Amino acid sequence: MNINCIVVDDEPLAIEKITDYIKRITYLKLQASFDNAIDALEYMRDKKTELVFLDIQMEKFTGIQLLEILRNPPKIVITSAYDKYALKGYELDVTDYLLKPIAFERFLKAVTKVSEEIRAERASKRSATPVTPDKPVSDFIFVKADYHMHKIKFDDILYIEGMKDYLRLHLPKERIMTLMSFMKIEKVLPPEKFMRVHKSYIISLDKIERIERNTVLITDKKIPIGNKYKKDFFDFLEKERIL
Incomplete structure (x- = not known):
């Protein structure tokens, strides 16, 4: 199972670090990286992405603002140097919240969580069949x-x-x-x-x-x-x- 992903961060060193981590995990496929949320938004409107590693504090357009306007968002893993956005991230249904500097072990744990969610969703879609009850539905x-x-x-x-x-x-x-x-x-x-x-x-x-x-x-x-x-x-x- 492959998972297509992108990285959104305005710090070049952060993008480099996460890109290196992605390369170590065989089923992650990096599609692109962006230093601002606006370009990432335009990309996601045209391309199917399953996972976004998203920084929060960026100029002009923050990661939180991006999350709030995405209609059908992919899996989101927040990567931030600040823990004050954790509650907001939870409200916006992110899969995980990673505090910088990020250790590879913690990164792998987040990615494993994402892969389990995606695998379960794919299995659910395959097994989903309409059910017509042959008796009155209980209350x-x-x-x-x-x-x-x-x-x-x-x-x-x-x-x-x-x-x-x-x-x-x-x-x-x-x-x-x-x-x-x-x-x-x-x-x-x-x-x-x-x-x-x-x-x-x-x-x-x-x-x-x-x-x-x-x-x-x-x-x-x-x-x-x-x-x-x-x-x-x-x-x-x-x-x-x-x-």
Whole structure:
């Protein structure tokens, strides 16, 4: 499996270092490097890129500004000398955040994480087939937690939070942690009621109280809208005449 990537950084030495690291990993294919975000944006409009190593602080147009306007962004690994942008990067759904100077071992860890995500997405696309239920769809799900099977009504779910290999289901009066993947629970959730808005969150659409730029508010919890999911989310709201 090959992964096409680009480097965006206004420091020549940083580009040189990351380029050297990329050459050490056989499945990474460097397409181009840019010393500014504007040229990178123009390139990505014409070329398919799966991974971007992106600096944040650049003149005229920052890495954050680039992330905010990308419609269907590729995987993003931020490379920065400052940790103050980490939370913003998380809100914009980046895969990893590397602090300069970057050791090769840390770089390899980030790339491995990216490759695992891409491999899972490709496998999901290959195996995805429409399912036509032969019986009425249930309005509940059973999940295992604390050695018990809990019956949970879909209408009681506020949002679902991913915690590595576990999912935390947030209900009005309790939270239930269960060993389950997003892929598995998405197959049983009614698509007209639930939507993935971030790599770590699925929300109940009728529980939305307010939308603030790149966040959704549900019972005082601010849930980030990931860059990857932003277009589908707002397209859905417009289609349903909610916006």
